[in-house]
Amino acid sequence: MKVLKFGGTSVGDADRIRQLVAIVQAEHVWDARLVVVVSAMAGVTNRLLEAAAAAVRGNVAAIADAHAELRRRHVEALRQLVPDDAERRALTVELDALLDRFARIGEGIALVGELPPRAQDFVAGLGERLSARLVAAALRQAGIGATPFDADRLIITDDTFGAAVPDLAATALATRARLLPALDAGQVPVVTGFIGATPEGIPTTLGRGGSDYSAGILGAALEAEAVVIWTDADGFMTADPRLVPTAQVLAEISYTEAGELAYYGAKVLHPKTLLPLIPKAIPLYIKNSFRPQAPGTRVSATTGEWRADIKSVTSINRLALITVAGRGMLGIPGIAAKTFAAVAAAGVNVLLISQSSSENNLCLMVEAGDAGRTRTALHKALAVEFHHGCVERVDVLQPVAIVAVVGAGMRGRPGIAARIFSAVAAADVNVIAIAQGSSEINISFVVREDASAHAVRAIHEQFGLGAA
Numbered sequence: 001m002k003v004l005k006f007g008g009t010s011v012g013d014a015d016r017i018r019q020l021v022a023i024v025q026a027e028h029v030w031d032a033r034l035v036v037v038v039s040a041m042a043g044v045t046n047r048l049l050e051a052a053a054a055a056v057r058g059n060v061a062a063i064a065d066a067h068a069e070l071r072r073r074h075v076e077a078l079r080q081l082v083p084d085d086a087e088r089r090a091l092t093v094e095l096d097a098l099l100d101r102f103a104r105i106g107e108g109i110a111l112v113g114e115l116p117p118r119a120q121d122f123v124a125g126l127g128e129r130l131s132a133r134l135v136a137a138a139l140r141q142a143g144i145g146a147t148p149f150d151a152d153r154l155i156i157t158d159d160t161f162g163a164a165v166p167d168l169a170a171t172a173l174a175t176r177a178r179l180l181p182a183l184d185a186g187q188v189p190v191v192t193g194f195i196g197a198t199p200e201g202i203p204t205t206l207g208r209g210g211s212d213y214s215a216g217i218l219g220a221a222l223e224a225e226a227v228v229i230w231t232d233a234d235g236f237m238t239a240d241p242r243l244v245p246t247a248q249v250l251a252e253i254s255y256t257e258a259g260e261l262a263y264y265g266a267k268v269l270h271p272k273t274l275l276p277l278i279p280k281a282i283p284l285y286i287k288n289s290f291r292p293q294a295p296g297t298r299v300s301a302t303t304g305e306w307r308a309d310i311k312s313v314t315s316i317n318r319l320a321l322i323t324v325a326g327r328g329m330l331g332i333p334g335i336a337a338k339t340f341a342a343v344a345a346a347g348v349n350v351l352l353i354s355q356s357s358s359e360n361n362l363c364l365m366v367e368a369g370d371a372g373r374t375r376t377a378l379h380k381a382l383a384v385e386f387h388h389g390c391v392e393r394v395d396v397l398q399p400v401a402i403v404a405v406v407g408a409g410m411r412g413r414p415g416i417a418a419r420i421f422s423a424v425a426a427a428d429v430n431v432i433a434i435a436q437g438s439s440e441i442n443i444s445f446v447v448r449e450d451a452s453a454h455a456v457r458a459i460h461e462q463f464g465l466g467a468a
């Protein structure tokens with residue numbers, strides 16, 4: 001049994017959905033036990049959330065506009081995919097029922113001028129409910145028995161709306177109880193990505209881009225033999241091909257490497273996707289739905305030979321470096337604890353931490369949009385330390401970028417860091433801060449944003465990653 005996940009561009013219009021059908025048909029010949037997971041059509045989630053945000057500001061027309069546009073888009077795809085009148089009418093009724101719920105909730109939001117988190121999650125997840133019905137209908141046209149499933153009956157989560165955490169044991173029970181009978185009956189379930197629900201049945205979402213994660217969760221629940229992420233890229237690469245034209249696709253990487261790369265800016269996979277798969281050693285494949293014949297990347301516990309000492313170099317831009325500094329920080333315990341507690345309480349995500357051994361300062365990287373909030377939170381939380389003079393400043397430097405070099409080959413091998421930093425120095429790029437994970441498969445450092453591309457290219461070149 002395999003789980004096949006298709007992202008927003010892979011279900012973006014009728015043509016793309018036809019391509020999806022061809023891919024599923026080709027798999028179906030070998031093994032009919034398939035579960036398909038879909039994202040919303042490209043752009044739909046943003047459209048829904050923008051309309052809801054406009055409604056909060058009292059703009060009801062935004063809801064009507066979004067409703068009309070989303071209806072047009074889905075009905076048009078349906079018209080192209082399902083020629084049979086009766087079947088098409090029945091589906092239009094289903095899509096309209098969902099779209100009408102959106103319109104009513106939207107009007108409610110405009111009326112009260114507020115968007116409670118649970119309403120936001122319901123609205124955000126509507127695109128997947130629409131696309132799952134569309135895709136199931138398209139598969140049926142091709143002679144594959146397909147049934148849409150809303151994942152709020154399958155993926156059981158806590159109530160952290162917007163970034164809900166799945167309960168894997170409860171999810172396995174619910175998923176197996178509902179999907180195994182469908183699979184046994186020869187059906188291909190087409191499941192909504194991105195959404196789940198609390199045990200009480202209140203819909204949640206797994207976080208933006210979370211449909212990949214849904215596929216990982218369902219793959220683990222069903223003990224699939226593989227999870228395949230069908231996307232619009234060829235796989236994990238040695239670098240972002242827009243920055244480095246000679247970048248190569250990595251045929252094989254380990255779970256840990258893929259996790260680091262996904263975390264540090266490789267956009268091909270949601271970083272949490274692998275978590276449920278790792279304990280069960282279920283391999284994951286990244287494949288390009290625009291070029292299904294391309295081999296893609298295999299992600300698993302073991303990897304084959306690789307010709308270079310590192311595998312990939314990535315960068316994340318639009319970040320800020322926050323430095324908590326003061327000569328009196330030396331030897332005073334608790335400042336780091338207070339700093340991180342304050343940042344966490346402000347709901348800010350920290351991407352990198354580094355402290356100099358003189359203990360005079362503590363650096364953390366956050367997204368540029370969070371910098372102001374983080375600084376305010378730190379001033380408040382460290383008020384006593386400021387008063388006593390042991391903390392003197394909270395500095396913000398932006399825009400900066402993290403460059404991350406990843407590869408299991410650097411573990412226990414001396415000299416890799418030296419090669420990285422001499423390449424960066426030769427490119428005339430100044431390094432602001434450095435961090436290495438103790439797993440030794442990642443070295444990350446901070447540079448000015450306008451220097452990040454130079455640093456990436458210099459490292460890619462130094463390690464010969466572009467040579468085939």
Ligand code: ASP
Binds near residue numbers: 008045127207208
């Ligand atoms: N549709 C959701 C989003 O845009 C989830 C996904 O596509 O993975 O974030």
Ligand code: MG
Binds near residue numbers: 007008209212
């Ligand atoms: Mg995605």
